[in-house]
Amino acid sequence: MQQIVYRPIGILHTPFHSVRGMPIQPVGAIGVVGRLEVYPEFEEGLRDLDGFSHVIMLYHLHKIQGHALSVRPFLDTSERGIFATRSPRRPNPIGISVLRVLSVTGNMVELENVDMLDQTPVLDIKPYVADFDVWDADRFGWFDGVSGNAVRVRSDGRFESAPSCE
Amino acid sequence: MQQIVYRPIGILHTPFHSVRGMPIQPVGAIGVVGRLEVYPEFEEGLRDLDGFSHVIMLYHLHKIQGHALSVRPFLDTSERGIFATRSPRRPNPIGISVLRVLSVTGNMVELENVDMLDQTPVLDIKPYVADFDVWDADRFGWFDGVSGNAVRVRSDGRFESAPSCE
Numbered sequence: 001m002q003q004i005v006y007r008p009i010g011i012l013h014t015p016f017h018s019v020r021g022m023p024i025q026p027v028g029a030i031g032v033v034g035r036l037e038v039y040p041e042f043e044e045g046l047r048d049l050d051g052f053s054h055v056i057m058l059y060h061l062h063k064i065q066g067h068a069l070s071v072r073p074f075l076d077t078s079e080r081g082i083f084a085t086r087s088p089r090r091p092n093p094i095g096i097s098v099l100r101v102l103s104v105t106g107n108m109v110e111l112e113n114v115d116m117l118d119q120t121p122v123l124d125i126k127p128y129v130a131d132f133d134v135w136d137a138d139r140f141g142w143f144d145g146v147s148g149n150a151v152r153v154r155s156d157g158r159f160e161s162a163p164s165c166e
Numbered sequence: 167m168q169q170i171v172y173r174p175i176g177i178l179h180t181p182f183h184s185v186r187g188m189p190i191q192p193v194g195a196i197g198v199v200g201r202l203e204v205y206p207e208f209e210e211g212l213r214d215l216d217g218f219s220h221v222i223m224l225y226h227l228h229k230i231q232g233h234a235l236s237v238r239p240f241l242d243t244s245e246r247g248i249f250a251t252r253s254p255r256r257p258n259p260i261g262i263s264v265l266r267v268l269s270v271t272g273n274m275v276e277l278e279n280v281d282m283l284d285q286t287p288v289l290d291i292k293p294y295v296a297d298f299d300v301w302d303a304d305r306f307g308w309f310d311g312v313s314g315n316a317v318r319v320r321s322d323g324r325f326e327s328a329p330s331c332e
Contacts, residue, residue: 002287004226006170006258009249025298038249042257044235047247051307055249058224058260060170069210081213083175083204083221083291086298091208092172092289094224096262098301121168123258125249128303131313132191132252135264137294141217147297 008121009045010038010107012059014114019063019160024074025086025150026097026113033102034114036122043107050104054128055111060121061093063160074153075146084141089159095120098128174287175211176204176273178225180280185229185326190240191252191316192263192279199268200280202288209273216270220294221277226287227259229326240319241312250307255325261286264294 014034016022023029036057038046049055066089072078073085082090100112109125140147180200182188189195202223204212215221232255238244239251248256266278275291306313 002174004172004174004287004289006172006260008168008170009257027298042235042249045248045257046250047236048250048307049247051305051310052250052303053305054301054303056262058258058262069208070213081215082211083208084212084214084218084293086292086295090290091175091211092224094172094260094290096222096224096292098299121170123170124256124260126252126262127250127307127309128301129252129306129309129313130303131309131316132193133264134300135220135294137218137220137296139217139219140295141214141293143293143295143297144217147295150297 006123008123009042010036010122012036012116012118012120012122014116014118016117019117019155020157022155023115024153024155026099026115028150028152029113029115031112032114034111036109036111038107038109040107046104046109052101052127054098054100056126056128057097057099057122058124059095059116060123061088061095062121063117064088064093067091074155075149076142080142087159172289174289175208176202176288178202178282178284178286178288180282180284182283185283185321186323188321189281190319190321192265192281194316194318195279195281197278198280200277202275202277204273206273212270212275218267218293220264220266222292222294223263223265223288224290225261225282226289227254227261228287229283230254230259233257240321241315242308246308253325
């Protein structure tokens with residue numbers, strides 16, 4: 001099958017050194033500060049980024065091994081199809097977080113609300129634009145009534161060092 | 167440098183067969199219907215997806231060659247750092263679109279507001295959850311006052327068949 005090859009544009013520095021006990025979404029990491037260190041060869045691409053209050057970050061969930069098509073999410077007690085969850089053990093383990101930009105200095109971007117592991121490789125950052133990214137969604141499936149719990153629920157070990165692809 | 171290898175989970179069928187003239191964001195493609203054909207080995211992962219009105223789709227911008235660190239975006243007349251734009255000619259050409267789910271039938275997901283090229287390889291779909299994805303952003307940099315134009319501005323050829331990495 002076709003392969004798609006990417007290379008990280010930088011690496012994250014965050015207070016989270018273990019999957020266990022870390023926040024599962026930025027809403028559970030309000031005020032947590034981290035830094036994106038963009039590799040020097042990409043620094044030019046950061047120009048104008050300081051005009052935005054928020055960015056969308058795409059990153060590689062580098063501690064996830066293998067994937068599952070059905071998982072029991074952190075916020076639920078039932079198994080769900082992986083594409084109906086935000087769980088990390090996905091066929092392509094790409095994470096997405098909307099983060100607040102505190103400052104851009106050279107190749108360093110200081111960010112707030114970081115919910116990623118330290119040393120996470122970053123694939124892309126895009127400006128968060130309300131006209132593009134805010135939608136009037138009205139059905140949230142199994143998240144209905146439980147997504148608010150992400151403010152306090154923490155990760156456990158269920159998705160780390162898991163057996164290979166199913 | 168480290169390589170990250172992904173494999174598509176499926177392919178998109180859309181009405182757009184050429185980069186030129188296509189919408190640049192889902193807000194410019196309201197009502198446009200397309201289909202995600204998930205490869206059969208991933209079909210199980212779609213369970214429960216029909217409970218959601220919207221999904222976040224991540225896809226590989228397969229017609230983009232090379233990248234640029236400064237680009238003149240479709241909505242602007244000035245050059246901007248690539249990470250302060252939504253332009254496709256990124257170091258890692260990953261696109262993101264929030265789409266309305268019309269139906270999920272077997273391995274087929276019918277979607278509305280599609281702004282992607284036909285035959286685009288899909289990397290991931292995640293449920294759109296307002297509690298996670300809607301943020302009270304208040305600064306939109308150079309997009310301020312122009313992001314609304316994405317409703318009518320169409321793509322041209324500026325990012326296709328471009329010279330190799332800069």
